[in-house]
Amino acid sequence: MKIVTKYLLREILGPFFFGLLAFSGMFLGFALINIIQWAEVYNIPFFTVLKLWSYLFPENIAYGAYIGMLLATLLGLGRMTGHSETIAMQAGGVSFVQIATPVLITGLVVSMVTFFFNETLTPMGKMAYRKERAYLISHKPQGIIKNHFFTEYGKNGVKRLVYAEEYYIAEERFHNVMIQEVKGEKLIRTIKTKELLWGKDSWYFHEGELFYYKEDSVVPIRVAEGNNPSGLENTPKQVSILAQKPEEMSWSELRWYLKNTNLNKKTRNRLEVQFHLKLAMPFASFLFALLGTPLALQSQRRTSSTGLGLCIVYVIIYYLLMALGSFLGHSGTVPPFIGAWFQNIIVGLFGGYMFLRKALYLG
Numbered sequence: 001m002k003i004v005t006k007y008l009l010r011e012i013l014g015p016f017f018f019g020l021l022a023f024s025g026m027f028l029g030f031a032l033i034n035i036i037q038w039a040e041v042y043n044i045p046f047f048t049v050l051k052l053w054s055y056l057f058p059e060n061i062a063y064g065a066y067i068g069m070l071l072a073t074l075l076g077l078g079r080m081t082g083h084s085e086t087i088a089m090q091a092g093g094v095s096f097v098q099i100a101t102p103v104l105i106t107g108l109v110v111s112m113v114t115f116f117f118n119e120t121l122t123p124m125g126k127m128a129y130r131k132e133r134a135y136l137i138s139h140k141p142q143g144i145i146k147n148h149f150f151t152e153y154g155k156n157g158v159k160r161l162v163y164a165e166e167y168y169i170a171e172e173r174f175h176n177v178m179i180q181e182v183k184g185e186k187l188i189r190t191i192k193t194k195e196l197l198w199g200k201d202s203w204y205f206h207e208g209e210l211f212y213y214k215e216d217s218v219v220p221i222r223v224a225e226g227n228n229p230s231g232l233e234n235t236p237k238q239v240s241i242l243a244q245k246p247e248e249m250s251w252s253e254l255r256w257y258l259k260n261t262n263l264n265k266k267t268r269n270r271l272e273v274q275f276h277l278k279l280a281m282p283f284a285s286f287l288f289a290l291l292g293t294p295l296a297l298q299s300q301r302r303t304s305s306t307g308l309g310l311c312i313v314y315v316i317i318y319y320l321l322m323a324l325g326s327f328l329g330h331s332g333t334v335p336p337f338i339g340a341w342f343q344n345i346i347v348g349l350f351g352g353y354m355f356l357r358k359a360l361y362l363g
Contacts, residue, residue, distance in 0.1 A: 004094055008102045011080055016072030016106075019311075023071075024064030031056045044136060055129035058121035062282070065114045067315050069107050069285040073292025074307040077103065081297050096359050100293045107289025115282040119250045127248045143169050150242040152233055153260055158182050162232065164196070167243070172198035172236040177205075179230060187213050196230055203232040246271050251278040269336055273329035276340030277322075284318065287344055291351030294358035318343050 032053050039049045077099075080086050086099060131142050145167040152160035165176035174196035181189040193208030204227045212219040234242070238260075241253050249257060254275045263271065295310065321343035329339015338345075 004089060004098070005102045008076075008080075008099065009106065012072040012076035012103060012106060014072075015075035016068045016110075019068030019071035019075075020061070020064045022064070023067045024061045027060040027063050028053070028056065031060060038133075042136060048132075048136070052129055052132055055125040055132070058117050058125045062114045062117050062122060065110055065117075066281065066284045066288065067311065069110050070288035070292050070314060071308065071311045072106075073103055073289050074296050074311050077293060077296030078307045086297055096297065099297070100355070100359075103289050103293050104286065107286040110285040111282045114285060115251075115279070118278055118282060119252065123248050123250045123253070127244060130245070130248065145169065145240075145243045148174075148239075148243055150234075150239070151262065153262060156184070158262075160232065167239065169236075169240055174203075179232060181231065189213065191230060193230075196232070198236050199227065203230040204228055205230055246274060251275065254278065265332065266330075269332055270330050272336035273326050273340045276329075276337050277326070280341045280344050283344055284347075287347050287351055288314075290355055291347055294351075294354040297358060314347075318347060321346050 032049075035049055035052050038044075039052075044052075077086065089099060090096070135142050145164075147163075147165060148167045149161075149163045151158055152162065159182060161180040161182065163178050164174040167174050175194065177191070177193050177196045179191040180187055181191075190211040190213075191205070191208060192211075193205040196203050196205050205223075206225060206227065208223050208228070210221040210223060212221070238256065241249065241257055242261075244253070246254060246257065254271065258268070258271060258275060291314065296307070325334075325339045325342025327339075328334045328342065329336045333339075334342070
């Protein structure tokens with residue numbers, strides 16, 4: 001069985017890497033064209049264009065991995081079926097499930113690796129791409145968030161409103177800060193300070209002004225020296241997350257963002273669909289392996305061009321279903337989870353049906 005597994009892996013890995021490079025290259029080509037068209041407007045140097053392009057590699061390689069897995073299954077197993085190799089295996093006592101298992105495991109591994117890419121490299125690349133483009137247009141220094149405003153929430157709603165003229169990410173330092181603390185619907189304290197610094201596990205300031213609100217009076221207090229706690233609860237990482245665009249966040253960052261921000265229903269639906277898609281999309285590699293295996297092991301002979309054509313057709317159907325599911329999730333017609341997983345549910349049910357029918361037929 002080990003020999004059969006090694007042979008199957010060798011047959012599908014070649015088409016997988018071909019599909020990965022081919023389709024990732026196609027997506028990257030479109031991305032490069034868009035960057036060049038934008039760069040011409042601002043007279044951006046060629047090497048800077050290449051730098052911007054490199055930031056988009058992780059995201060587009062992930063796109064190519066999904067399609068590459070389906071192509072690997074259809075071409076690799078399809079070629080073996082066309083040469084009657086799978087028929088010979090089954091005649092020798094190797095069952096359909098035993099043939100399919102290495103393919104499904106490969107699909108699962110590709111799904112996990114793709115999720116890792118999307119969780120780590122892709123958000124970093126997209127954020128670096130946006131910051132670099134913004135810098136090239138405005139020539140403002142990177143690593144500084146201007147006019148940063150965010151809200152901290154507690155169990156009973158809004159707890160703290162924070163505004164800073166500048167936030168220095170690398171130094172974990174706010175400049176010209178105002179913090180307003182709220183209890184219920186009442187403002188109870190305001191802190192104004194030139195600098196807010198991150199210590200061992202909390203934010204503190206050296207000098208500033210505190211204003212306590214009691215009934216109809218305001219009690220001002222001037223703080224001259226010492227490490228004074230600000231009460232701010234978000235860590236530097238969480239402060240940076242609140243300054244990001246949701247599409248630049250990883251799955252874990254977006255989960256925290258959804259939990260700790262107050263959004264209107266339409267925006268929350270859209271972001272929750274996006275959140276669930278971050279898991280649903282990588283899982284497509286496994287589902288394509290599940291779908292492609294019974295299709296590739298059909299008895300009729302297929303050429304490589306037929307396998308490629310089938311791959312493109314099923315990928316188009318998958319993306320059309322994803323567009324429909326996302327629309328239903330955004331509009332609130334279905335829960336965001338169902339909207340994000342809609343294409344996976346349909347492909348999974350169809351692929352599972354084909355797989356079980358083939359398994360029961362061939363044994």
